[in-house]
Amino acid sequence: xxxxxxxxxxxxxxxxxxxxxxxxxxxVAVPFxxxxxxxxxxxxxxxxxxxxxxxxxxxxxxxxVAFLGGGDTYARxxxxxxxxxxxxxxxxxxxxGQVRIIGELQRVHMGSTWDWWARYEAAINRAFDDWPxxxxxxxxxxxxxxxxxxxxxxxxxxxxxPDGSHRPSPAFVEPAAYLAHPPDATPDxxxxxxxxxxxxxxxxxxxxxxxxxxxxxxxxGPDADGLVIAVSELVTNAHRHxxxxxxxxxxxxxxxxxATVRDGGAGPADPYAGLLPAGDGTGTGGLGLxxxxxxxxxxxxxxxxxxxxxxxxxxxACLPD
Amino acid sequence: MGVSGVVDGPVAxxxxxxxxxxxxxxxxxxxxxxxxxxxxxxxxCVAPAGAVLAGRLRERFPAEIRRGAVxxxxxxxxxxxxxxxxxxxxxxxxxxxxxxxxGYGGLRVAADVTAMLHGPEQVAAFARYxxxxxxxxxxxxxxxxxxxxxxxxxxxxxxxxxCLHTASNVAGLPFRLSASAPGGGxxxxxxxxxxxxxxxxxxxxxxxxxxxxxxxxxxxAAGLRFADHRALLLLDAYARERAAVLVLxxxxxxxxxxxxxxGLAAVRVEGAR
Numbered sequence: 001x002x003x004x005x006x007x008x009x010x011x012x013x014x015x016x017x018x019x020x021x022x023x024x025x026x027x028v029a030v031p032f033x034x035x036x037x038x039x040x041x042x043x044x045x046x047x048x049x050x051x052x053x054x055x056x057x058x059x060x061x062x063x064x065v066a067f068l069g070g071g072d073t074y075a076r077x078x079x080x081x082x083x084x085x086x087x088x089x090x091x092x093x094x095x096x097g098q099v100r101i102i103g104e105l106q107r108v109h110m111g112s113t114w115d116w117w118a119r120y121e122a123a124i125n126r127a128f129d130d131w132p133x134x135x136x137x138x139x140x141x142x143x144x145x146x147x148x149x150x151x152x153x154x155x156x157x158x159x160x161x162p163d164g165s166h167r168p169s170p171a172f173v174e175p176a177a178y179l180a181h182p183p184d185a186t187p188d189x190x191x192x193x194x195x196x197x198x199x200x201x202x203x204x205x206x207x208x209x210x211x212x213x214x215x216x217x218x219x220x221g222p223d224a225d226g227l228v229i230a231v232s233e234l235v236t237n238a239h240r241h242x243x244x245x246x247x248x249x250x251x252x253x254x255x256x257x258x259a260t261v262r263d264g265g266a267g268p269a270d271p272y273a274g275l276l277p278a279g280d281g282t283g284t285g286g287l288g289l290x291x292x293x294x295x296x297x298x299x300x301x302x303x304x305x306x307x308x309x310x311x312x313x314x315x316x317a318c319l320p321d
Numbered sequence: 322m323g324v325s326g327v328v329d330g331p332v333a334x335x336x337x338x339x340x341x342x343x344x345x346x347x348x349x350x351x352x353x354x355x356x357x358x359x360x361x362x363x364x365x366c367v368a369p370a371g372a373v374l375a376g377r378l379r380e381r382f383p384a385e386i387r388r389g390a391v392x393x394x395x396x397x398x399x400x401x402x403x404x405x406x407x408x409x410x411x412x413x414x415x416x417x418x419x420x421x422x423x424g425y426g427g428l429r430v431a432a433d434v435t436a437m438l439h440g441p442e443q444v445a446a447f448a449r450y451x452x453x454x455x456x457x458x459x460x461x462x463x464x465x466x467x468x469x470x471x472x473x474x475x476x477x478x479x480x481x482x483x484c485l486h487t488a489s490n491v492a493g494l495p496f497r498l499s500a501s502a503p504g505g506g507x508x509x510x511x512x513x514x515x516x517x518x519x520x521x522x523x524x525x526x527x528x529x530x531x532x533x534x535x536x537x538x539x540x541x542a543a544g545l546r547f548a549d550h551r552a553l554l555l556l557d558a559y560a561r562e563r564a565a566v567l568v569l570x571x572x573x574x575x576x577x578x579x580x581x582x583x584g585l586a587a588v589r590v591e592g593a594r
Binding site: 287291 | 549575578579
């Protein structure tokens with residue numbers, strides 16, 4: 001049985017918590033968490049350090065609330081979805097009638113990588129709907145721009161208000177429709193410069209070698225490995241599902257390596273592509289883009305007439321405003 | 322005891338030599354056998370008596386031919402079409418023992434086997450044997466070069482066989498599934514496995530028919546530069562069929578990352594680098 005504002009509902013009850021002050025934040029967050037703990041529902045906090053501290057100071061001693069590191073949880077959207085789905089499966093397998101989670105993206109998520117977090121907010125309406133989850137996504141309106149707040153209202157079906165009410169978001173758009181026309185990714189100025197490497201119709205092995213040659217010396221370690229994995233999967237996809245010609249371009253800057261894989265096709269029809277695995281990988285595929293999303297620090301999909309481009313960023317994906 | 326240059330592999334003691342010009346095999350095999358003679362091994366040239374290579378050896382090593390250190394052996398006497406891979410390898414294991422007992426340091430063989438292979442089934446049967454021969458090479462003082470005429474067999478058939486050798490001269494071979502060094506795992510996997518080499522990889526796994534030990538099937542993967550997610554799914558299915566957990570020992574960190582994303586129950590990456 002579910003308690004609180006989600007009582008009587010099935011699946012995912014996805015709320016935005018937009019606050020303009022710490023008091024407004026606590027007025028919603030604390031009753032939400034205390035209510036969950038008192039009802040014996042698994043209750044989870046995935047906030048940044050500052051807001052987690054505010055909450056911790058207000059919770060009654062001994063309240064059964066789990067704190068996750070917000071920074072780790074929200075490293076990459078597809079990985080956050082995978083991690084939360086595993087958590088939800090585990091908690092509900094243990095008999096939980098409802099799970100409560102409050103999470104918060106940080107200022108760093110609302111810059112040049114905001115587009116994939118906006119897609120995340122839309123996609124989780126479906127990705128978490130298999131479980132009785134009530135979550136609040138907190139956004140500090142002193143930090144989030146009006147444009148970000150606009151996307152939050154389009155991706156969250158409900159809004160939790162500081163007066164204790166829970167209201168439908170009038171701007172909400174069904175996730176598949178939203179994801180068919182998501183916000184544009186921030187252009188990377190590197191793309192306007194001459195690439196370090198440009199190969200037409202590369203094999204996956206040639207693409208890996210090119211990506212490794214650029215990213216290896218510059219970034220090394222998991223960042224370079226991740227780019228190599230992603231480039232390999234995307235070139236394979238482009239040859240398999242896209243249309244010729246397939247082109248790989250790689251750019252290098254001091255703090256990042258950017259690669260684009262472009263083909264002449266229309267790109268995947270699945271609006272959730274990249275954020276959710278589209279299959280088990282044994283049939284028509286669907287795992288390549290999802291793996292790329294979990295191997296790079298930003299992935300952007302771009303559709304133009306006669307071309308589909310995936311842009312991968314390894315290293316620092318947070319461009320200055 | 323290895324040979325330098327031309328071949329790609331950790332030890333050049335079991336070489337797949339693919340050729341378009343028979344002369345290149347004869348030249349390589351002559352050098353390979355001559356190295357064996359110099360090292361005190363018994364050497365066998367498995368070829369018809371009238372073969373060019375046999376003639377050269379008779380010219381070059383008349384004394385060794387007389388005392389049996391160099392032998393020209395009829396292919397019909399060494400390769401028995403009906404024999405399974407184990408029986409076929411047993412023949413060479415016994416011959417290695419006999420060479421050791423006669424005071425040689427080991428046995429070294431050169432054989433052009435093209436004429437024995439007619440059609441994909443015989444190629445597959447021979448490839449199975451080659452995997453077991455590869456194990457013998459790693460375990461005993463036995464070494465061999467196997468010649469394959471690509472014009473007769475086709476490039477695809479040669480690749481099927483070549484990827485089961487520790488060394489080959491086949492250009493562009495994406496990976497190698499060969500015997501592990503003594504004390505190692507069930508086999509050694511090196512190179513890169515992606516969509517382009519997937520069918521070849523699936524075929525190699527079936528041909529090698531690796532057997533788990535104590536519920537684990539360990540692949541020495543320090544030389545595995547890349548495996549895409551489909552390769553890992555294939556290994557997972559392969560391990561499940563054998564009711565085992567497949568361990569990729571020493572694989573790259575990237576392989577561990579993809580395996581973790583896939584949440585494979587039957588694949589474990591150990592000691593990622």
